[in-house]
Amino acid sequence: MGFGDNLILQDVGFEVAKGEIFVIVGGSGCGKTVLMKNMIGLYRPSAGRVRVEGMDINSDDEDVLNGVRKRMGVLFQSSALIGSMTLAENVALPLSEQQQLSPALVNMIVRMKLGLVNLAGYGNHLPAALSGGMKKRAGLARAMVMDPTILFFDEPSSGLDPVTAAELDVTIKGINEGMGTTMVIVSHDLSSIMNIAHRVIMLDKDDKGIIAEGVPAQLKENSNDPRVIHFFNRSFDEAKAQGAIHGR
Incomplete structure (x- = not known):
């Protein structure tokens, strides 16, 4: 290598x-x-x-x-969140290619993943409003969204x-x-x-x-x-x- x-x-x-x-x-x-x-x-x-x-x-x-x-899911060192998107939108990104998923189902999956990393209720926040640890956990939620x-x-x-x-x-x-x-x-x-x-x-x-x-x-x-x-x-x-x- x-x-x-x-x-x-x-x-x-x-x-x-x-x-x-x-x-x-x-x-x-x-x-x-x-x-x-x-x-x-x-x-x-x-x-x-x-x-x-x-x-x-x-x-x-x-x-x-x-x-x-x-x-595979990946959490990069920087968390790689898009600053102009809410946490929910960031977490939902990998699901965007899954055309068969309804918006309601996507929202349910996103809420579940945010809950797993103790960020329930933060879906509408922008990354800039979060601490470093919260950004890492949001990145982890996105890495897990495709199970x-x-x-x-x-x-x-x-x-x-x-x-x-x-x-x-x-x-x-x-x-x-x-x-x-x-x-x-x-x-x-x-x-x-x-x-x-x-x-x-x-x-x-x-x-x-x-x-x-x-x-x-x-x-x-x-x-x-x-x-x-x-x-x-x-x-x-x-x-x-x-x-x-x-x-x-």
Whole structure:
């Protein structure tokens, strides 16, 4: 995986189990977001395949691609809300191609998804009127509106204070436990990683690949790799500072 002659990742192979919260971690420039964008089909790997529920995300068959895309929802780091549209209109956007849905049914679906992320009653608000955490949750509601089986998150706690980030973690865990949704998360937030991840992989810029895989608590306690030991034993202040610098 890379851009032209610039190789970022190589020999990367793993599987994400159904219903798992799978977190991708690592230092600055190691390729976390590049990997996620390959997984959702925004980038195409130079070799190998990315399969979602057995279907090739880079297939040239339009029917296969449409089938894969319907199974995925994405929450980008910026939340990517359209400022001139209300929350309800933003959340309803992915439903716009579903011609068979009546306006009443669309409104019902949107209200339900906003309720799942604790934004019931905010449908008529513009994004500018919301806090950072509320914008993230609105973006999550939109990512869920098509009932995907897999949700992807790019640095969901980025830009949030610790209390708001912890509240978002509760929302993410609640959706995973209540709906069984598989989740793939890129994160630098050590507190969040330890709190919500079922399993992680750690990437390294110099190795251009995976240097650790497992349950976060076990990696924290049992790894012999100094890079892994340092990452999982950072102080809170150091972790937040690195997150502000790294971002990806």
